[in-house]
Amino acid sequence: MDVSEIVEWLFSSRSTGDFGRRSILRFSDPDDYDQFLQALQVNGPLSKKLEEIRPLEMIQALSIPSSYRSLPASLCGKASLEEDIPVSVGALPQGSLVTDKGIPWGVKHIQAPQAWSRTTGYRVKVGVIDTGVDFGHPDLRHSLDRGINLLHRMALPQDDNGHGTHISGTIAAANELQGMIGVAPRSMIYPVKAFDYNGTAFVSDIILGIEWCIRNQMDVVNMSFGMKTRSKSLLNAVNYAYRSGVLIVASSGNDGRIGDIDYPARYNQTIAVGATNQLSRIAKFTNRSGLIDIYAPGDRIVSAWLKGKHREMSGTSMATSHVTGAIALLLALKPGLSPAQIKVIIKNSAKPLKNSKAPRTAGELNVMRMIRAAEQL
Structure with missing residues (x-):
């Protein structure tokens, strides 16, 4: 899993104009979820943006800002994406x-x-x-x-x-x-x-x-x-x-x-x-x-x-x-x-x-x- 590619994908979304919308990124393998969290934490320059990412540990997922239509290549088969629906x-x-x-x-x-x-x-x-x-x-x-x-x-x-x-x-x-x-x-x-x-x-x-x-x-x-x-x-x-x-x-x-x-x-x-x-x-x-x-x-x-x-x-x-x-x-x-x-x-x-x-x-x-x-x- 290319974590750097995923991080880049994650933070490139702000230009899409989907302000106020969120997605849930759910991992199939707990090890991939843990690896991704660790990679996010070492990205010091992105620390302010990290505040908008919410780990959902119970289901091995993240709530992330903005909405996405497709996953980066590194996550295909390893994670799924759904809208973080308003209730x-x-x-x-x-x-x-x-x-x-x-x-x-x-x-x-x-x-x-x-x-x-x-x-x-x-x-x-x-x-x-x-x-x-x-x-x-x-x-x-x-x-x-x-x-x-x-x-x-x-x-x-x-x-x-x-x-x-x-x-x-x-x-x-x-x-x-x-x-x-x-x-x-x-x-x-x-x-x-x-x-x-x-x-x-x-x-x-x-x-x-x-x-x-x-x-x-x-x-x-x-x-x-x-x-x-x-x-x-x-x-x-x-x-x-x-x-x-x-x-x-x-x-x-x-x-x-x-x-x-x-x-x-x-x-x-x-x-x-x-x-x-x-x-x-x-x-x-x-x-x-x-x-x-x-x-x-x-x-x-x-x-x-x-x-x-x-x-x-x-x-x-x-x-x-x-x-x-x-x-x-x-x-x-x-x-x-x-x-x-x-x-x-x-x-x-x-x-x-x-x-x-x-x-x-x-x-x-x-x-x-x-x-x-x-x-x-």
């Missing part, structure tokens, strides 16, 4: 700020309160790859660990969008008297800020987030976002997490599509979540297909928001956070369960949906049924 968090336009207190309807609907005498998710580590979290929110102050800010490594993963705070509130808020209470109020949220204030990130940011969650031994990871395009790099990261015992819960998307759902929910190694409304019917906005594993409340969900407030929001993002919270309850009760076992329990214990004509349609999340199914293993 957006998944929620419909924001609802209004509210003053509701207590237990939100979705938390009651899945029968989480009935389980709290037995499990509250105590000490289960939940990674939330999102826009960060409002560290000053009174409903979350007992439920947060530091996490990581992948956009600014030295800073707290402080939420500047609101989406991540809303997701975290549904999972683990613990302020029933003055605020709200989430599905698993004694679980611990580790916010992983991969998305900016607009709610956008690159696939490479997600991969780095998954890598952090595995390294820091998260029990379950919430990924309330999606994209239409398949990414082999993201699939490799999801597979790695699954084999490492870390289950990823992902939202199906909000386009109302039938027979098609977003990635990464579309990968078999995740739990794919669709949304229901208060009548236990599939919400009109949710994507749906036979690939959905479970439905959960996602319509008009009240949860935590920025500056200590609360907001009503709808989307499969909101449904996903209910499922993540339920898994935290399950893992506190039965900590040895594998991702495959959890997926079977969730699917087999689902409550049949109302007015569901298709025999293959997944059911709706129910915590008490889930716990009973787990006890029969």
Whole structure:
């Protein structure tokens, strides 16, 4: 492998006018990946440009600036190239700020309160790859660990969008008297800020987030976002997490599509979540297909928001956070369960949906049924 040729190719791209775009260069052989990293590090004159190259160690890849159409000769057969796709968090336009207190309807609907005498998710580590979290929110102050800010490594993963705070509130808020209470109020949220204030990130940011969650031994990871395009790099990261015992819960998307759902929910190694409304019917906005594993409340969900407030929001993002919270309850009760076992329990214990004509349609999340199914293993 001619490393000098590759380095020259790598830094010649700035003249293409693709500012703001990125690619993922994935190596087939770990030795080639290591050799390439070492070669980059000894290129002193290029050190400033090296800051824009992000190693993705878990999948033996690099996220590199600009987009490329072909590999240099030295890399043919040894590496592959794909676009580092932009991803957006998944929620419909924001609802209004509210003053509701207590237990939100979705938390009651899945029968989480009935389980709290037995499990509250105590000490289960939940990674939330999102826009960060409002560290000053009174409903979350007992439920947060530091996490990581992948956009600014030295800073707290402080939420500047609101989406991540809303997701975290549904999972683990613990302020029933003055605020709200989430599905698993004694679980611990580790916010992983991969998305900016607009709610956008690159696939490479997600991969780095998954890598952090595995390294820091998260029990379950919430990924309330999606994209239409398949990414082999993201699939490799999801597979790695699954084999490492870390289950990823992902939202199906909000386009109302039938027979098609977003990635990464579309990968078999995740739990794919669709949304229901208060009548236990599939919400009109949710994507749906036979690939959905479970439905959960996602319509008009009240949860935590920025500056200590609360907001009503709808989307499969909101449904996903209910499922993540339920898994935290399950893992506190039965900590040895594998991702495959959890997926079977969730699917087999689902409550049949109302007015569901298709025999293959997944059911709706129910915590008490889930716990009973787990006890029969």
